[in-house]
Amino acid sequence: MLQPERATYKSELLGFKEAKQLCKTSIIPLPAEKLPLLGAAGRILAHDIFALVDSPSVDGSLKDGYAVLSKDIETASKNKPITLQLAGTLYAGGTESLSMTPGTAIRILTGAEIPEGADSVVAEEFTHQAGEKLTVMNTAEPGRNILFRGTDVRLGEVIGAKGSHITPGILGLAAAAGHNSLSVVRRPKVALIATGDEIVAPGQPLDRGKLYASNITTLAGWCRKYGLDVHLEIVQDTPEAIEKCFTQMHTTCDAMITSGGAWTGDHDLVAKVISHMGGEIIFHRLRIGPGKATGLAMLSGKPVFILPGGPPSNLMGFLQIALPGIMQLGGYSDPPLSCCRVCCSEELRTNFPDWVQFIFGRLQTKADGEPPLFIPLLKKSRLRSMAEADAVISINEGKTAIAEHAIITAQLLR
Numbered sequence: 001m002l003q004p005e006r007a008t009y010k011s012e013l014l015g016f017k018e019a020k021q022l023c024k025t026s027i028i029p030l031p032a033e034k035l036p037l038l039g040a041a042g043r044i045l046a047h048d049i050f051a052l053v054d055s056p057s058v059d060g061s062l063k064d065g066y067a068v069l070s071k072d073i074e075t076a077s078k079n080k081p082i083t084l085q086l087a088g089t090l091y092a093g094g095t096e097s098l099s100m101t102p103g104t105a106i107r108i109l110t111g112a113e114i115p116e117g118a119d120s121v122v123a124e125e126f127t128h129q130a131g132e133k134l135t136v137m138n139t140a141e142p143g144r145n146i147l148f149r150g151t152d153v154r155l156g157e158v159i160g161a162k163g164s165h166i167t168p169g170i171l172g173l174a175a176a177a178g179h180n181s182l183s184v185v186r187r188p189k190v191a192l193i194a195t196g197d198e199i200v201a202p203g204q205p206l207d208r209g210k211l212y213a214s215n216i217t218t219l220a221g222w223c224r225k226y227g228l229d230v231h232l233e234i235v236q237d238t239p240e241a242i243e244k245c246f247t248q249m250h251t252t253c254d255a256m257i258t259s260g261g262a263w264t265g266d267h268d269l270v271a272k273v274i275s276h277m278g279g280e281i282i283f284h285r286l287r288i289g290p291g292k293a294t295g296l297a298m299l300s301g302k303p304v305f306i307l308p309g310g311p312p313s314n315l316m317g318f319l320q321i322a323l324p325g326i327m328q329l330g331g332y333s334d335p336p337l338s339c340c341r342v343c344c345s346e347e348l349r350t351n352f353p354d355w356v357q358f359i360f361g362r363l364q365t366k367a368d369g370e371p372p373l374f375i376p377l378l379k380k381s382r383l384r385s386m387a388e389a390d391a392v393i394s395i396n397e398g399k400t401a402i403a404e405h406a407i408i409t410a411q412l413l414r
Contacts (some may be wrong), residue, residue, distance in 0.1 A: 013287045015397065016356040019321060023296060026282050027303050029331040030186040030254060037175060040166050042227065043184035044331030049160040052178030054150035059114040060092070062145045066105040066127055066134060067118035070144070076136045086132045090115060105134045114146055121145035153177045163333050185331030189229040191249035192216040195261040195270060196309065197237050214383065215259040215307075215314045222323065226336060237261065242273045246299070255302055255329055257322050260309030262293040270306050274299055287355040287397070291317035296325065303329065311382045316358050319392065319411070337411040342374040342391065344408060349401040356396055360389035363410070371407055390414050 014022075032046030061067070068084065076082040084105040088098045092111030100106065100117030107129075108114070108121060119142045126138035152173075153159060159173050160166070166182065174182060194216045202212050216232050223230045231253060235245040242261070249256055261270040262284075271284055274297045284295030284306060294317030295306035305322035307314050319337065327336045342363065350357045364373040374393055377385040391410040395402055402408060 013285050013292065014283045015354075016286055016288050016320070017397075019283050019286050019294075019296070020324070022282050023321060023325045024328065026296065026298060027325050027328045030188060030329055032183040033186045034181050034183050036181050037171055037179065040182040040184050041168065041171055043166050043182075043187070045160050045162055045164045045166060046183040046185045046331065048158050048162050049174060049177075049179065049182060051153045051155050051157050051159050053153070054155045055153040055176040055178075056147055056149060056151065059149050060147050061108045061110055061112050061114060061121045062147050063121060063123050064109050065121045065123045065145060066136070067100065067108045067115050067121055068105045068136070068140060069100055069102055069118060070120040070140055070142045072102060073122060073136045074139055076139055078137045081135045081137045084134045084136060086129070086134055105136070119143065119146075163331060165332070165334075186254075187227060187229065188254040188326055188329045189231070189252065190223055190326060191231050191233060191253040191256045192219050192223070192259065193233045193235060193245060193249065193256060194259045195235050195237055195242060199234050199260070201234055215309065215311060216257075218311075218315060218386070219257060219259070219318050219322075222318065223326070226323070226327065228326065228330075237269065239269055239273055239276070242269055243277060246273065246277060246304075250299060250302060253302075255305070255326055256299075257305045257307060257318070257326075259307050259314055262295065262306050262308045271295060271297065274304060274306075279304065286321075287352075288316070288320065289352070289355055289357050291320065291358070293317075294321050296321065311386060312360070315386055316392075319413075320358070335411075337392075337413070339409050339411055340391075341371045341407055342393065342410040343371045344393070344402050344404060344406045345373050345375045347401060347404045348376060348393075348395060350395050351400070353400050354397055356394050358392055358394050360385050361391055361393060361410075362388060363390040374408075374410055 073082050085103060087104040087106050089107040090112040091109050098106055098115040100115055106115050120140040122136055122140040128135040153176050159177050160170050194213045198211050199213050200206055200210045213234055220230045220232055233245055235241050258270045261268045271281055279297045279299035282296040286292055286294050290313040293308035297304040303325055307317040323336050359376050361374045361376045364375060366373055377389055391412050393408055393410045
């Protein structure tokens with residue numbers, strides 16, 4: 001039977017939906033910074049961007065062919081070709097200015113400006129050139145094979161909305177619209193702080209009863225995956241040491257994520273220190289399992305995400321609360337974890353219908369395009385289950401079970 005971690009129900013614990021809403025209303029995206037176009041790839045637009053020019057800047061030819069007056073060739077066919085007099089050649093980027101007169105044609109290459117008077121381009125496969133004479137064997141109605149000025153981008157139009165993710169396509173559109181730099185939301189700098197006298201940095205000697213700092217190492221890997229700058233700290237379980245660390249990290253980072261010291265023991269000091277420093281505890285302790293000791297505080301306008309020290313609780317609190325909050329700080333509005341539909345391999349139950357129970361699992365591809373099979377990972381090794389997980393599913397509030405073979409939504413971890 002799946003149960004929330006140390007699952008003794010407490011009425012004051014906040015619901016998961018309420019916690020997510022509090023994150024949305026409490027966290028304000030960081031200020032903007034201006035970056036060169038290529039440096040802005042993958043970032044979030046801080047403002048609407050408008051086209052500075054028309055693109056293309058002139059009416060241009062979509063094909064190699066001949067600029068003509070459509071009326072001159074409106075009866076042309078293989079059986080009744082029409083002959084025109086050649087009056088020059090135009091190239092893409094050329095500066096020569098030519099104009100059309102009835103009975104003439106101008107050789108034109110792809111991208112070249114349509115000459116004055118012409119209203120269509122006949123593709124060269126429907127023509128035959130002999131010296132200064134052009135035989136045309138097909139019609140070309142007005143506008144045929146012409147890319148009109150401003151077709152791709154029109155001066156003054158919005159080409160990217162505030163909050164949009166800058167994809168390669170948006171980057172190219174911005175270049176076509178005359179931009180060489182973009183204002184983006186500044187990327188958050190995140191301090192990952194492990195509290196606990198038993199925590200040791202990887203690479204240091206491991207004395208009896210000590211643990212290497214695997215939690216913040218895992219979280220740092222997730223932060224790096226999303227392009228965040230991270231700084232790792234390990235601090236002793238004393239109010240003085242924690243407050244000193246918070247003061248230092250608060251001046252150099254945009255957000256802090258703490259690991260450990262989040263529950264109600266004598267050495268669980270994180271929330272107490274934040275309150276002592278004048279911070280506001282937005283929420284602390286949720287009806288989720290694992291991860292019920294997860295919290296959010298604001299310290300001088302900067303978010304502090306309080307995570308429990310148990311590895312599954314630590315990671316789940318990060319994935320469900322801290323990571324979305326940090327990404328919101330960086331201007332992102334979409335959930336950071338992609339989702340897909342999966343088929344549950346077995347029945348999963350919980351005794352706590354007013355909680356949200358999260359479950360790590362592996363995905364197994366099924367044949368014929370059916371949703372992959374979700375296989376829960378309920379191993380004794382917490383770290384191995386987390387490391388092997390492909391996805392997370394949840395038994396949501398108001399439910400006690402997920403039926404075997406039920407089709408449900410999973411958050412993807414890979």
